[in-house]
Amino acid sequence: MILFLLAVGLAALSGVPGLFGRDREGRTAAMLMTASAGLGTWAGVRVLLGAPAPALRLPTLALGSQGLLVLDPIAAWFLLPVLLLSACGAWYGVAYWHSPQGSPRWVRLVFGLLTAALAVLVCAAHMWVFLLAWEGMAIAAFLLVITEDRLPETRRAAWIYLVSTHTGTLFLFGAFGLLAGLTGHWDLAAWPRGFAATSQGTLLFLLFLAGFGMKAGAMPLHIWLPPAHAAAPSHVSSLMSGVLIKMGILGLVRLVAWVPDPPLWWGGLVVGLGALSGILGVAFALGQHDLKRLLAYHSIENIGIILLGLGLGLVGKSTGHPALQALGFAGALLHVVNHSLFKGLLFLAAGSVGHATGTRDLEQLGGLGRSMPWTSAAFLGGSWAICGLPPLNGFISEWFIYLGSFRALDLPRWPWSVGILAALALIGALALACFAKAFGTVFLGTPRSAAAAEAHESPRAMLIPMAVLAGACGVIGAFPALIVPGLDRVVATLGPGLPGLAGLTRLPLLTGLALALVLVGLLLVRWLRGGRSTEAVPADLPTWDCGYSQSVPRAQYSASSFADGLVSGARWVLFPKVHAAKVQGLFPRSARFSSHVPDPVLDRTLDPLLRLSVRGLSYLHAIQTGQLPVYLLYVLLTLLFLLIWMVV
Amino acid sequence: MSHTLASTLMNLLLHTLAVLVLPPLIPGLIAKVKAWLAGRSGPPVLQLYYDLAKLARKQAVFSRTTSWVFLAGPVGTVAALLVASLLVPFGHTPAPVSFEGDVILFAYLLGLARFLTVLSALDTGSAFEGMGAAREVSFSALAEPALFFGFAALAKATGSLSLAPMLQAHGMGKVGHLSGPLILILAGWAIVYLAENARMPVDDPNTHLELTMIHEVMVLDHSGRPFALVLYGASLKLVVLGALLVDPLLPRLAQGWLNWLAFLAALGLLAVVVGVVESSTARFRMTKVPQFLLAGVLASAFAFLLLLV
Numbered sequence: 001m002i003l004f005l006l007a008v009g010l011a012a013l014s015g016v017p018g019l020f021g022r023d024r025e026g027r028t029a030a031m032l033m034t035a036s037a038g039l040g041t042w043a044g045v046r047v048l049l050g051a052p053a054p055a056l057r058l059p060t061l062a063l064g065s066q067g068l069l070v071l072d073p074i075a076a077w078f079l080l081p082v083l084l085l086s087a088c089g090a091w092y093g094v095a096y097w098h099s100p101q102g103s104p105r106w107v108r109l110v111f112g113l114l115t116a117a118l119a120v121l122v123c124a125a126h127m128w129v130f131l132l133a134w135e136g137m138a139i140a141a142f143l144l145v146i147t148e149d150r151l152p153e154t155r156r157a158a159w160i161y162l163v164s165t166h167t168g169t170l171f172l173f174g175a176f177g178l179l180a181g182l183t184g185h186w187d188l189a190a191w192p193r194g195f196a197a198t199s200q201g202t203l204l205f206l207l208f209l210a211g212f213g214m215k216a217g218a219m220p221l222h223i224w225l226p227p228a229h230a231a232a233p234s235h236v237s238s239l240m241s242g243v244l245i246k247m248g249i250l251g252l253v254r255l256v257a258w259v260p261d262p263p264l265w266w267g268g269l270v271v272g273l274g275a276l277s278g279i280l281g282v283a284f285a286l287g288q289h290d291l292k293r294l295l296a297y298h299s300i301e302n303i304g305i306i307l308l309g310l311g312l313g314l315v316g317k318s319t320g321h322p323a324l325q326a327l328g329f330a331g332a333l334l335h336v337v338n339h340s341l342f343k344g345l346l347f348l349a350a351g352s353v354g355h356a357t358g359t360r361d362l363e364q365l366g367g368l369g370r371s372m373p374w375t376s377a378a379f380l381g382g383s384w385a386i387c388g389l390p391p392l393n394g395f396i397s398e399w400f401i402y403l404g405s406f407r408a409l410d411l412p413r414w415p416w417s418v419g420i421l422a423a424l425a426l427i428g429a430l431a432l433a434c435f436a437k438a439f440g441t442v443f444l445g446t447p448r449s450a451a452a453a454e455a456h457e458s459p460r461a462m463l464i465p466m467a468v469l470a471g472a473c474g475v476i477g478a479f480p481a482l483i484v485p486g487l488d489r490v491v492a493t494l495g496p497g498l499p500g501l502a503g504l505t506r507l508p509l510l511t512g513l514a515l516a517l518v519l520v521g522l523l524l525v526r527w528l529r530g531g532r533s534t535e536a537v538p539a540d541l542p543t544w545d546c547g548y549s550q551s552v553p554r555a556q557y558s559a560s561s562f563a564d565g566l567v568s569g570a571r572w573v574l575f576p577k578v579h580a581a582k583v584q585g586l587f588p589r590s591a592r593f594s595s596h597v598p599d600p601v602l603d604r605t606l607d608p609l610l611r612l613s614v615r616g617l618s619y620l621h622a623i624q625t626g627q628l629p630v631y632l633l634y635v636l637l638t639l640l641f642l643l644i645w646m647v648v
Numbered sequence: 649m650s651h652t653l654a655s656t657l658m659n660l661l662l663h664t665l666a667v668l669v670l671p672p673l674i675p676g677l678i679a680k681v682k683a684w685l686a687g688r689s690g691p692p693v694l695q696l697y698y699d700l701a702k703l704a705r706k707q708a709v710f711s712r713t714t715s716w717v718f719l720a721g722p723v724g725t726v727a728a729l730l731v732a733s734l735l736v737p738f739g740h741t742p743a744p745v746s747f748e749g750d751v752i753l754f755a756y757l758l759g760l761a762r763f764l765t766v767l768s769a770l771d772t773g774s775a776f777e778g779m780g781a782a783r784e785v786s787f788s789a790l791a792e793p794a795l796f797f798g799f800a801a802l803a804k805a806t807g808s809l810s811l812a813p814m815l816q817a818h819g820m821g822k823v824g825h826l827s828g829p830l831i832l833i834l835a836g837w838a839i840v841y842l843a844e845n846a847r848m849p850v851d852d853p854n855t856h857l858e859l860t861m862i863h864e865v866m867v868l869d870h871s872g873r874p875f876a877l878v879l880y881g882a883s884l885k886l887v888v889l890g891a892l893l894v895d896p897l898l899p900r901l902a903q904g905w906l907n908w909l910a911f912l913a914a915l916g917l918l919a920v921v922v923g924v925v926e927s928s929t930a931r932f933r934m935t936k937v938p939q940f941l942l943a944g945v946l947a948s949a950f951a952f953l954l955l956l957v
Contacts, residue, residue: 137823219935367773369715380717380767389760390753402752406809409800418800418952426789432763434783440770440781446713506747512752513731513745520727528708528719528873542710543772544869546858551713557770557778566785569938 001054002121004071005478007040011086011406012116015109029108030090031116037087044076044083049485052114054399055125068186070125073490074257077333078122078243078250081340084472085242086115088465089235091283092348095461096235096355107147107233114140114239121247127176134172134247138165139337144236145228152411157227160602164224172251175207196259196266205266208255209273216248219277223602226288227298230360234351237292241299241347242340249336256314256329257494264318270311271416275423278304280600282430283570286437286563287597291350291360294438295343298386301427302339306332308420309401317495319411322586322628326498327404329491334483335397338385338476342394345469346382349375352462353442356455362441362559364452371455376443378466383435387471388428391514393476403505433566441559448553478514481507560595567597575604598628655904660744662908666756667733670912671883672752674919681923696883700876709874711771714907721768722877732757736891737812739911740900744813751799754811755792758844761881762788769866776858780865783934787850787862790941791840797948798833802896804955805829815895830896832951839944841889843937845882848926850937851956860931890918916944 010057021028047053053075054264057067071079090111118134124130142165146158148338149264179187182200210221217225227243229237252270256262281301288294309332352375353368354360370377385392392592402424447453457463476483484507488500501507545551567576581591598604623634665797683690692698701917710718735750737743766784769777802814841944845861858865894914901907932940 011728074650111740135829197876200762222773349778364922367713369771371718372838373715376715384763385758388756388761390756395756399749403749403809406749406800406803409804410807418797421710421796421800422793422949425792426756429761429785429789429792432759433789436763436766436770436781436785440767442716444715444771445769505749509745509747510753516734517731517757519732520829523721524723524877525719528877535790540712541709541712545774546776546868551773553773555775556773557775557782562778565782569786 001043001056001069001071003039003043003327004054004069004119005056007036007043007083008116008119010036010039011119014090014112014115015105016625018105025094026090026108027094029112029522030087030094033090033112034306036115037083040083041080043071044079045486047073047076047417048489057500063170066189067186067498068126068129069120069123071123073453073486073493074250075123077248077486077490078336079119081246081337081344082115082118082122082243084343084468085239085340086111086118088344088348088468089239092235092238092465093233095459096233096351104147107144107236110143111139111236111598112595114144114244117238118243118247122250127188128178130188131169131172131176134169137244138162138169141228141236141240143163145232145240147233147236148231151231153227154231157224157231161228163222164214164221167648168211168221171207171211171214175204175211177354178204178207180341190258190260194262195262196267196531197263205255208251209269211275211528212248212251212255214248215251216307217277217300218248218273218303218307219280219300220383220601221302222277222281223599223606225300226293226296226599227602228247229299229347230290230292232519234292234347234354237295237351238344238347242297242344245299245303245320245338246340247333249303249310250308252310253268253329253333253494254564256310256317259317260509262314262318264315265316267311267316268332268416268519270307270312270314271420274304274309274311276304277301277307278427280573282427282434283566283574284597284599286430286434287574289362289596290558291353291362291365291438291442292347293360294362294434295346295350298346298431298434298620299339299343301342301431302335302386303400305401305424305427306335306339308332308343308402308423309397312401312417312420314523315408315411315504316404320500321407321411322495322502324404324407324411325495326491326501326504327400327407329494329498330487330501331400331404333392333490334400334487336478338393338397338473341472341476342382342385342392345378345466345473346386348462348466349379349382350471352378352458352466353455355458355462357451359449359451362438364449365442365447366445366449366452366553366556367443367447368452368455372443372457373557374463375458378463378470379443380439381470381473383439385477387432387435390510391431391474391517392482393473396477396480396510398428399510400501400505405634430566434561435561437559440562445556446553448556448558466623479511481511564595567595573600575600578615656742659902659904663734663738663741663744666738667730667887670915671880671887672700673883674915677856677916677919678923681920682927685927696772696879700880703876703879704873705933706799706872708870708874711869713771714771716836718768718771718800719770719874721765722874724764725881726877726884728757728764729881729888732761733884733888735811736888737815737895738891739895739898739914740913741814741904742906746810747931748809750810751803751814754796755799758885759788759792760883765866768870772869774869774918776865777868778955779859780862783862783864787843787937787941790938790945791843793949794836794840794941794944796950797945798837801829801833801948801955803953804952815892816900817896822914829951829954831877832947833955834893835940836944836948836951837893839941839947841893842925843920843941843944844889845886847922849929849932849940852931855931859914860934862928867900884917887915890915894918 010032014029017028025266053072055067056069116134121133142162148154214221278301285294285297306548309328313325313328385394388398405417484501576597578595580593680690680693681817732754734744735754766781769781803809806814806817898910
């Protein structure tokens with residue numbers, strides 16, 4: 001426990017020396033964060049390898065019988081990506097904020113505090129600790145989102161985030177209060193058998209689902225996620241998308257561990273939410289032109305995939321199907337880690353693009369692969385992994401969920417698992433389309449604007465964190481057997497007597513095929529290199545453009561046109577807005593065309609509703625005259641009314 | 649024991665040989681059938697072999713726009729398809745590699761091939777290639793569920809999640825010879841086959857107008873050895889996906905060599921059928937293609953529903 005507490009302390013204080021010293025770039029902070037990550041990782045890995053879970057207890061029973069903090073396998077599993085991403089983000093931040101006046105010191109301070117809050121949250125074993133850390137995390141994240149507060153859209157995004165996170169916290173207050181009232185203690189501990197099926201159990205489940213779902217960004221509750229991720233600095237977006245939204249998943253995983261006998265509809269509801277988030281998340285991502293907004297919608301999609309796995313495991317727990325539980329939970333948990341690796345990587349790469357060009361608009365970019373080869377390779381690696389393509393890590397976790405849902409086909413009276421299969425297949429195909437669009441428009445082709453043409457590769461401090469994350473994606477993808485023992489220990493805490501993954505899957509064969517794929521690829525590259533070079537080929541040739549001699553960058557397929565087939569095919573869910581001038585006459589004047597896809601909940605539902613209610617409430621102004629006698633009259637009338645009511 | 653080991657090795661050898669040598673024959677057969685039906689004599693059946701040999705000797709030409717991603721397309725496609733071919737049984741001979749869940753790996757390897765092809769098309773910066781790439785990813789979003797509903801139906805029927813038992817469950821359970829679900833699955837997959845291989849009602853490989861193409865327009869800029877890989881990869885896809893279509897229909901024969909012969913004959917027959925389909929239908933308008941693919945999704949979804957009752 002000392003190791004862990006030391007790690008938390010180092011992270012929390014990492015920004016403090018920077019407040020006083022002359023270190024403008026924040027190398028001290030980054031070093032402290034790295035040290036913290038090292039210590040914490042050591043503590044976490046020990047638990048995952050089978051060491052007993054260390055706990056922090058206070059000598060008073062009033063503060064819980066199991067202690068304030070317990071570093072159990074679930075906590076260790078969620079702790080590792082927190083520490084890795086925050087250390088990578090700290091180093092990335094050193095170069096990201098490079099400007100004449102140095103980087104804002106308080107961003108580093110709050111970044112460290114956010115990391116510490118996240119680390120405490122994953123280990124919390126007491127409701128107060130949990131809620132305190134939850135609030136610490138929410139407020140620290142708010143302060144980081146609002147970093148560039150001179151931009152109005154950033155302020156709007158930060159306020160929406162603050163309101164949403166507190167709405168979620170309100171649900172959690174309700175849930176924890178209710179739970180403590182029923183059990184009589186503040187420990188986060190297992191529920192008694194049979195409790196889940198009662199009406200209080202149902203209410204608790206719905207409250208937890210709303211509170212944690214809000215944080216995770218499951219589909220109807222996701223309103224804060226796209227604007228906040230787009231507005232925050234990139235290393236903060238990376239930490240938020242990588243691990244902060246996973247804290248909602250952590251809550252749900254804890255809930256699964258507490259409940260011995262979840263009703264079947266719990267799993268069904270979680271699966272339904274997962275399918276909705278997954279499909280709509282990727283569909284809305286297709287319609288975005290802002291690189292970071294696009295990635296944010298993909299976070300919603302991946303939360304959907306995680307929920308599909310979690311729901312599948314819950315169904316297995318309800319029906320007493322050990323293999324289903326093991327595969328569903330393992331898929332969900334592994335996808336939590338995988339998503340934090342590749343989405344962290346993608347946000348860092350997107351930040352690198354923004355750093356070099358000053359824009360996140362896909363239609364302004366293009367051709368960056370030549371000027372930024374390493375960033376481009378990192379983004380390609382992230383896209384490859386997030387599409388679930390072998391041999392990277394995204395494939396492994398999705399494969400577990402696929403295997404689980406195929407097994408669920410055997411369950412009597414539960415044909416819905418074919419829905420999981422269809423949803424996953426559709427998500428996979430759409431994600432592939434979306435990342436082909438994103439990578440293609442940003443890094444391939446020719447630059448679409450002067451800013452993109454003058455881009456330069458980012459400094460090494462930004463590239464190394466990306467390389468670390470990409471390497472982790474590759475290792476998990478090619479050698480999944482390495483992490484299976486740890487994963488098995490986490491899964492085992494979620495249900496009694498679950499089988500190990502090594503017996504359910506043939507992971508060594510996957511490794512073999514992954515290596516075969518790489519080997520064949522290398523052999524083919526070698527063969528391509530070996531062509532005879534007797535003929536002289538002119539060096540500087542244009543692309544064959546079907547007879548057009550001058551290729552113009554603006555004539556390239558743009559991000560909107562690339563996605564147009566799918567977006568207009570799904571217009572009955574996406575409702576894209578198209579602004580186009582009608583072209584008329586023999587010599588039409590120049591016209592503009594633009595299209596965008598607004599968010600279904602925030603822009604289409606909540607915004608008009610709130611505007612309407614504000615207008616409705618403005619009628620109340622009529623009775624607010626601001627004159628004292630009128631208010632005295634109100635008091636008198638109220639008293640009279642009460643008097644009559646009490647007498648009659 | 650030594651006998652089984654020897655036969656396994658023999659099978660592996662034959663499988664690899666078939667994968668490496670056989671594919672270019674199929675487009676040749678299709679072209680020949682189309683020529684005959686049109687009353688022409690057509691190019692020789694082995695034309696693609698000559699083309700590949702010629703391209704292998706040619707110098708590749710690269711546009712100034714392209715980067716290393718341009719080569720990742722052909723290389724990745726062939727590598728992914730070669731690995732995927734290891735998972736597919738050819739007729740009733742065992743697949744070289746077979747394990748629970750290999751079906752998913754198979755589908756995602758095809759996805760990998762598509763992803764890299766699309767990226768290498770976008771790398772040229774040409775509007776035409778971008779157009780082809782956009783169409784490829786849009787249409788595959790419908791082809792993918794059709795493929796997966798078929799897999800789910802077969803998995804439900806055979807209780808297995810591995811390609812070899814799923815495709816070779818001849819006469820077992822509810823997917824016997826020409827039973828309702830099997831016909832629906834194969835109908836759905838036939839549509840996927842035509843779409844994924846850029847065949848006639850979906851895409852016209854021989855049209856002269858780049859604006860109307862899907863697959864061919866994505867590889868306009870490739871030349872020399874990379875183009876040889878593209879052509880070989882396309883023919884390999886015809887064989888690998890063709891095995892999905894013909895395997896469930898083949899009877900299990902006693903001798904191994906008879907099984908091989910039956911598979912090869914069935915593959916040839918499939919090529920003839922594709923040739924006849926291509927000769928007798930016109931290409932759909934682009935806007936009609938999604939409806940055609942949706943028919944495939946519905947066919948295999950109904951197959952699954954039939955298996956539930």
